Amino acid sequence: MAHSSARMVGLISDTHGLLRPAVHDALSGVELILHAGDVGGRDILDELRLIAPVKAVFGNTDPPGDPDLAAEIDLTIDGIAVHVSHGHELGSPTPAKVAERYAADVVVYGHTHQQLVTRLDGRLIVNPGAAGPRRFNLKPSVGRLRIENGKTEVEIIDIS
Secondary structure (H helix, E strand, O other): OOOOOOEEEEEEOOOOOOOOOHHHHHOOOOOEEEEOOOOOOHHHHHHHOOOOOEEEEOOOOOOOOOOOEEOOEEEEEOOEEEEEOOOHHHOOOOHHHHHHHOOOOEEEOOOOOOOEEEEEOOEEEEEOOOOOOOOOOOOOEEEEEEEEOOEEEEEEEEOO
């Protein structure tokens, strides 16, 4: 197998206490999982940690003060700035609102349960969709973020 310098990061949000078995295959091989909130309990994070290390933010349904959950996450992966927050802090988050508030190269959020991948001014704005209980007639999904040679791309994976 050829050596690749690509970094793979799993993106998940809105599990609301349900982690579907398909998540294990969908995020297999990622080196880090970023959870954009509405986790629904430590059991979810523990199970995700079977796949890869996890960093998670709290959403509007998570109890305040959970030491496993941050208000927001800012990190740099191979020179690419990545921001994660739930989105509820913006009211009804849209790509424009999210991009205006956060300056990162890649901004990941949840809350709306709607899958979304868009580029604004060369920046990548991603909502991986809701991975937990099905609501609003939307299919559950997660995302895989690929960072390679200063470029970013996201694949949304249906886990229904």
